[in-house]
Amino acid sequence: MSTREKTSAGKHLTNILTKGYMDLHQKAAGGSFCVWIAINVPAEIFAGFENVVYAVPESHSAMCAGKGIGAAMCEKAENIGYSMDLCSYARIDIGNATDGGKDSPTFGLPKPDLLVSNNNNCSLLTKWFDVHHREWNVPHFIMDIPFCYEPQKAKDHTYIIQQIRDLIGLVETLSGQSFDVDRYTEAVHFSWEGIRQWKRFLDMARHTPSPITAFDSFVHMAPFLTQRGKPVLSQHFSLLADEAEKRIADSDFPVPNETYRLFWDNIAPWHQLRSMSKRLGQLNANIVGASYTSCMGTVEGSFGLYEWDEKDPFDYVARTMNAYMCPHGMELRHAAMKQVIEDLTIDGVIFASNRSCKPYSITQMDQQKQISEQLGVPAILIEVDHADVRKYNEENAFVRIEALLETIESRRNKGHI
Amino acid sequence: MENLLSGEKRQMLTSTMVAELIQQAKEKQVVGCFPLYPPVELFSSMGLLPVVLWNLKGSIVNLETSDKHIQQYACGIARELAQFAMSDTGEMLDAIFSYNACDTLRNLPEIFDRSNTLAGRNIPMFRMHLPQVDRSQCNPEEYLENEVVLLIHKIEEAFNTKFSKELFYQMSKKYFIMRKLCCESEKLVAKGLLTFESFCRVVLSGYALPVETHINHLKTLIDSAKTDQCSMEKKVVISGIMPPPPPVIQALENKNMRVVANDIASLSRSYAYNPEPNDDPIAFYSDLYARRFPCTTLLYTSDARKDAVLDMVSESGAQGVIFCGEKFCEHEYFEFPYMKKQLNERNISTLFLEFSADDMDHIEAHITRVEAFSEMI
Ligand code: SF4
Ligand code: SF4
Numbered sequence: 059m060s061t062r063e064k065t066s067a068g069k070h071l072t073n074i075l076t077k078g079y080m081d082l083h084q085k086a087a088g089g090s091f092c093v094w095i096a097i098n099v100p101a102e103i104f105a106g107f108e109n110v111v112y113a114v115p116e117s118h119s120a121m122c123a124g125k126g127i128g129a130a131m132c133e134k135a136e137n138i139g140y141s142m143d144l145c146s147y148a149r150i151d152i153g154n155a156t157d158g159g160k161d162s163p164t165f166g167l168p169k170p171d172l173l174v175s176n177n178n179n180c181s182l183l184t185k186w187f188d189v190h191h192r193e194w195n196v197p198h199f200i201m202d203i204p205f206c207y208e209p210q211k212a213k214d215h216t217y218i219i220q221q222i223r224d225l226i227g228l229v230e231t232l233s234g235q236s237f238d239v240d241r242y243t244e245a246v247h248f249s250w251e252g253i254r255q256w257k258r259f260l261d262m263a264r265h266t267p268s269p270i271t272a273f274d275s276f277v278h279m280a281p282f283l284t285q286r287g288k289p290v291l292s293q294h295f296s297l298l299a300d301e302a303e304k305r306i307a308d309s310d311f312p313v314p315n316e317t318y319r320l321f322w323d324n325i326a327p328w329h330q331l332r333s334m335s336k337r338l339g340q341l342n343a344n345i346v347g348a349s350y351t352s353c354m355g356t357v358e359g360s361f362g363l364y365e366w367d368e369k370d371p372f373d374y375v376a377r378t379m380n381a382y383m384c385p386h387g388m389e390l391r392h393a394a395m396k397q398v399i400e401d402l403t404i405d406g407v408i409f410a411s412n413r414s415c416k417p418y419s420i421t422q423m424d425q426q427k428q429i430s431e432q433l434g435v436p437a438i439l440i441e442v443d444h445a446d447v448r449k450y451n452e453e454n455a456f457v458r459i460e461a462l463l464e465t466i467e468s469r470r471n472k473g474h475i
Numbered sequence: 476m477e478n479l480l481s482g483e484k485r486q487m488l489t490s491t492m493v494a495e496l497i498q499q500a501k502e503k504q505v506v507g508c509f510p511l512y513p514p515v516e517l518f519s520s521m522g523l524l525p526v527v528l529w530n531l532k533g534s535i536v537n538l539e540t541s542d543k544h545i546q547q548y549a550c551g552i553a554r555e556l557a558q559f560a561m562s563d564t565g566e567m568l569d570a571i572f573s574y575n576a577c578d579t580l581r582n583l584p585e586i587f588d589r590s591n592t593l594a595g596r597n598i599p600m601f602r603m604h605l606p607q608v609d610r611s612q613c614n615p616e617e618y619l620e621n622e623v624v625l626l627i628h629k630i631e632e633a634f635n636t637k638f639s640k641e642l643f644y645q646m647s648k649k650y651f652i653m654r655k656l657c658c659e660s661e662k663l664v665a666k667g668l669l670t671f672e673s674f675c676r677v678v679l680s681g682y683a684l685p686v687e688t689h690i691n692h693l694k695t696l697i698d699s700a701k702t703d704q705c706s707m708e709k710k711v712v713i714s715g716i717m718p719p720p721p722p723v724i725q726a727l728e729n730k731n732m733r734v735v736a737n738d739i740a741s742l743s744r745s746y747a748y749n750p751e752p753n754d755d756p757i758a759f760y761s762d763l764y765a766r767r768f769p770c771t772t773l774l775y776t777s778d779a780r781k782d783a784v785l786d787m788v789s790e791s792g793a794q795g796v797i798f799c800g801e802k803f804c805e806h807e808y809f810e811f812p813y814m815k816k817q818l819n820e821r822n823i824s825t826l827f828l829e830f831s832a833d834d835m836d837h838i839e840a841h842i843t844r845v846e847a848f849s850e851m852i
Contacts, residue, residue, distance in 0.1 A: 139812030143548070143803050177607055177774060180578045184607075184774045185809035192781075192813055199612055200774055204604040205581050214604070217618045224613040388585040413548045416805075420582035423544050424589060 067298040071278055074294060075121075078284050079164040085111045086168030091233035094170040094187070097382045098179040099201060100375040102249055102287035103226060106242030107235045113167040116183075117283040119150035123328035123445035124277075125163050132446050145414040146445035148186040155190065170196050172232055174225065178203030178385045180417040197232065199225055206358045206380055207387035218376040239371075245287030246371035252291030253355030256282070257363045259299035262306065263346040263402050267316035269305035271344055273335040274298075274312075275351035276326035282354055282382075313344040318463050319403060322348035323395070323425070324410035324418050325383070325444040330452070337456060343463055347402050349384050349395065358386035359393045388421040392428050399435055405466045407437040408459065414443050436465040493534045495683045496567050499524055503685070504569040504634060506601070509556055509583070510576040510772065511740055512764075514603070517627065517756055518572070519686060520646040521636050525572070527682040529741055530717065531555040534564060538832060544586050545579075550803040551832035552716065553579045561590045570633060572601040576772045577806055599633040601626060605764060607774040619764065620757045627756070644754035649686045656693035657746040663697065664734055665791060667705020671713075671734040672724045678742055679718075705733065709852055712788050714738035714814070715799030716771075716807060719841065720834060726842040727797075730849035735791035738784050739799075744770040771806040780810070781817060788823055795824040795852040797845070802831035824852045 086092040093112045104110040122128050134153030159166015175184040184200050191198035204214040226237045262269050285291050322345045352361040358380045366374045380386045407429050409422040429437040438458045443449035503524040518525035541557035573584045588600050603622045606615030627638045663669040677696045681689035709732045718739050737743045747768035753759040769776035769783045815825045826848040828841050
């Protein structure tokens with residue numbers, strides 16, 4: 059992929075993330091009630107309060123990994139007894155907490171007043187937040203989201219809404235602030251606007267060659283995690299989508315000789331974004347989409363935008379609870395991938411088997427078979443750890459990726475594609 | 476290909492589950508259940524044999540089938556379960572039941588279902604979501620009630636059977652007796668009158684047996700207890716998902732260590748809370764799940780766990796705690812450093828052993844460490 063200057067969206071991203079972390083620290087230092095959340099916790103809830111801020115440890119860990127300090131921070135957790143087999147996000151975060159964020163690019167995160175995990179994200183995350191809960195004696199609210207093997211059931215939807223209301227009640231009690239449903243509704247509206255722009259951006263990948271890469275979406279998804287419920291979300295994503303549109307108009311493509319259009323399944327390999335995209339570009343291959351960044355604003359079984367009638371924010375938030383990280387069953391994930399393979403004219407799929415993330419990875423061997431045997435789309439499984447570079451071997455990964463490209467090529471030669 | 480059960484190794488393993496199951500499957504329809512705390516009373520009361528698919532190492536020949544579906548960084552328990560459910564042994568199952576526990580297990584029902592369907596075996600898959608909310612923050616009782624009711628309907632439909640309050644009461648009574656006998660035998664182990672090894676063998680064998688047979692085995696075990704003074708003088712507690720393999724237990728007992736209590740998910744965490752018999756499954760399971768002995772796999776019991784384990788250690792007078800880690804089990808591994816710290820601050824020694832699917836290859840190393848630990852305490 060060609061090396062590109064930092065675009066306006068790239069600069070905007072740096073600004074909003076920097077400002078976001080500065081605001082977070084300042085407000086927390088100034089007495090705001092600070093909540094740490096899992097990425098699947100609907101952060102818009104906190105906008106319903108006058109003075110509640112939220113931080114997302116997973117996003118912070120991803121940033122540390124992207125800056126190349128993931129492994130060093132993991133080691134800090136390992137040094138106090140946490141196994142190297144645990145998720146690298148968790149190890150980075152626990153490592154970071156050992157010295158108050160000394161090496162973090164954002165000076166860590168302000169200490170929380172409340173932890174909110176979501177076991178559909180993964181149950182590991184609940185255990186991870188329990189570490190802080192015990193160490194700092196901070197309350198921990200577990201959002202218990204039933205796993206969907208089938209589209210979300212009404213009983214589960216009701217159960218989720220009940221928990222959202224319980225969480226609101228808890229924040230009211232702990233923070234001494236009142237919840238304002240209008241502010242919450244407005245925040246959900248801002249997120250919804252942002253999601254629509256995000257989908258517009260991702261849809262640009264339908265164009266051949268694609269004006270975007272999955273690596274762009276990995277980098278730019280951060281505001282989704284840290285700026286939910288804010289107007290800046292749609293501003294940023296519309297800037298991003300506009301830029302992609304312009305690239306089509308200017309025939310300025312990240313992989314100009316795009317020969318292989320690939321799809322990525324799993325969390326981004328944060329420590330490899332630059333080198334992997336560069337090396338793929340040299341092979342005329344473009345990962346044009348990823349399940350990880352396609353599931354925002356969707357419901358299980360599809361990467362399509364889940365339309366909101368802008369009426370009941372509780373209903374909408376509970377319904378889209380299974381978005382981030384595709385935390386739902388294998389058949390639903392397969393259905394979504396099947397559709398996207400058609401929509402984006404995908405030539406091959408890379409299943410990144412992620413040692414750190416069992417919720418995302420454990421069905422991949424079966425999914426890989428389904429994709430290649432049922433859909434006839436070549437697919438490979440490569441070994442990755444999304445945030446711990448020590449568990450990644452670039453050469454092994456690329457041997458498989460190159461084999462995938464050869465398979466695609468040979469199928470083309472035989473007239474299969 | 477790992478061959479877990481070849482030659483000598485096979486002799487070292489305890490499970491006779493397959494033999495028992497083959498026998499049982501001739502008489503009853505078998506529901507394979509995972510993970511450890513399924514509503515066994517309910518299945519039994521409806522004329523089925525619930526078999527908890529745990530402790531399967533001795534019931535499988537290798538992990539070949541599992542390795543085609545599940546990465547090797549899943550824990551050994553899950554891989555063995557997958558091997559069991561998707562190879563010939565799985566043919567003994569007439570249905571599979573699962574509830575939500577860890578991130579690995581939540582993915583297995585569909586993998587099993589797909590594999591069974593491809594193999595031409597269409598067996599019912601029952602599921603239940605066990606609420607994990609903290610009961611001081613949310614009230615999940617209505618949700619749980621509904622889950623129990625739905626499960627009853629699904630069983631009735633799949634097996635053309637009818638739920639009966641009376642039979643449920645009878646079964647809850649039998650399981651009450653079984654759990655009570657487990658507690659009694661545990662006390663005999665604590666006094667050194669039964670070996671921990673024989674205790675584990677009998678308690679774990681119950682996972683594949685009708686409760687009536689299990690009760691008989693437990694009574695026989697209790698009757699076999701020694702009456703003379705115990706010679707094992709070092710007191711330890713063992714904690715983990717599974718007890719260590721028999722050779723490690725033998726080494727421990729040979730080194731004069733007495734297991735005065737256990738915090739093992741497949742042992743004490745399963746039977747320590749014993750709800751009174753009841754004819755109402757909703758009330759029964761609301762009580763059972765809300766008040767279970769804390770377990771790392773039940774997210775809502777996390778706060779109670781530290782005190783429960785520390786109380787166990789102090790009440791039993793244990794000098795050391797042996798943690799048996801199931802490699803790749805996040806639920807346990809996030810708590811080990813904390814529990815270790817808490818115990819060490821109270822001058823309780825700790826030993827950490829890690830077991831995995833191929834643990835029989837490292838058995839000597841584990842035995843050496845156990846022996847060294849016995850010198851320390
Ligand atoms: S990376 Fe996977 S295991 Fe880790 S916190 Fe996220 S969902 Fe959980
Ligand atoms: S041992 Fe841990 S990881 Fe394995 S199945 Fe049990 S809870 Fe899951």
